[in-house]
Amino acid sequence: MRYDKVFLIGNPIAGGGGALKRIEKAQEILRQRGIHFETLLTKKRGDAEHFAKKIKENHSGKILVIVAGGDGTYNEVVNGLAFSQIPMAILPMGTTSVLAKELKIPKNIEKAVEIAVAGKTQRVHLGIIENQQKQRLFILMAGVGFDGMAVFGVNPQKKKYLRKIAYILSGIKTLFKYTPTELIVNNSEPKKAYSAVVCKASCYGGNFKIAPDANLTDPCLYTFLSKTKSRIGLIFQILGILFGFHLKMKNTDYFKTENLNISGDAHIQIDGDYFGKTPAEIKVIKNALTLVFPFQT
Missing domain, CATH: 3.40.50.10330 (Probable inorganic polyphosphate/atp-NAD kinase; domain 1)
Incomplete structure (x- = not known):
């Protein structure tokens, strides 16, 4: 045994x-x-x-x-x-x-x-996020801005009975009333954006891959930035994510890092649950967890 x-x-x-x-x-x-x-x-x-x-x-x-x-x-x-x-x-x-x-x-x-x-066991690297109230590990992603606001708006009862539809409904509702505030994402140099998704894993919201290079066994974070303030621009970027061409679009940025700071006034979600608000510091924590994988991966 x-x-x-x-x-x-x-x-x-x-x-x-x-x-x-x-x-x-x-x-x-x-x-x-x-x-x-x-x-x-x-x-x-x-x-x-x-x-x-x-x-x-x-x-x-x-x-x-x-x-x-x-x-x-x-x-x-x-x-x-x-x-x-x-x-x-x-x-x-x-x-x-x-x-x-x-x-x-x-x-x-x-x-x-x-x-x-x-299955086979392997050590993986996690993300860790800290704001002024708390600190927490994540294994998938941290979403700041539109992402965080959509999760913040999910009705718990609707989530219980409607499941994935509850997130979609909240996303649509958020899109119609979304008025983003500017974020400053500080990596090696400050970058301005309106939304950020900091990924430890490649999959996002299902089979979509917002950070196709991210991997649990890679000791890095991959960050996707939306630099558009326009609702129409954001809709096109969402379509880009759905169809896999978002990294080629204007008003976006994508980079690899081990740590970054995000300042501004925006909601945050981690691994699909609400976390709090910015400012926040996000880092990678190496070899933090033993995870079971299928043998073929």
């Missing part, structure tokens, strides 16, 4: 509340494989991070943490498990599960469990 103990951290309301049956199916598969496991189900925001911290503090040896949820649940466990040697594997159950798409983890629960318990 590869692991002495497996912890299954599950969010039963992920993906609009349909995750519980899939979590139960994952439990049955683990039992059939003769794997000794313990299930920890979240009831509120913060539970997954609390569970992960307790596992890190109280257990040693060959331990595996499997996270059944969406990107918000993954982010919580990342913040709880980081800087330990305990591997984290995922079962996609969320609204979009961008991390699952990044790792090429299938939705099929049997295949996802197989990867979780038998």
Whole structure:
């Protein structure tokens, strides 16, 4: 047996509340494989991070943490498990599960469990963001400006029942009333912009790739800047992202870095959840997490 103990951290309301049956199916598969496991189900925001911290503090040896949820649940466990040697594997159950798409983890629960318990482990690099109120790790991206405002406007009840549609509706609503304020993005030299997406992974909002060069095993951040104040210009840039030609458009910038500061007055989201407002400092944290990958990647 590869692991002495497996912890299954599950969010039963992920993906609009349909995750519980899939979590139960994952439990049955683990039992059939003769794997000794313990299930920890979240009831509120913060539970997954609390569970992960307790596992890190109280257990040693060959331990595996499997996270059944969406990107918000993954982010919580990342913040709880980081800087330990305990591997984290995922079962996609969320609204979009961008991390699952990044790792090429299938939705099929049997295949996802197989990867979780038998996949290869590798250290990955994370992003960390800090503003005047708090500090937090992220594994996918930090969105500042339009991105952050759209997530800020998501209605929790609509997110619960409408899932991905709730984000789309909030994005459309934000677009119609969006009046961006100027950001100063300070890397090696100051750059003016109205929105920024700082990526640790390439996938964004599903299969779209706003930073196609970003990779969890690359110890860098890739930043996409929108420099347009025009609503029409922003619409064209969004279309550029959808069809993959945004990096060639005017009023954009794209660069690789290990750290940057963003000043101004704008909302921020990380890994699909609201974080707060600028100013903020963003850095890469190297070799911060052990993650389970499929063997073919």
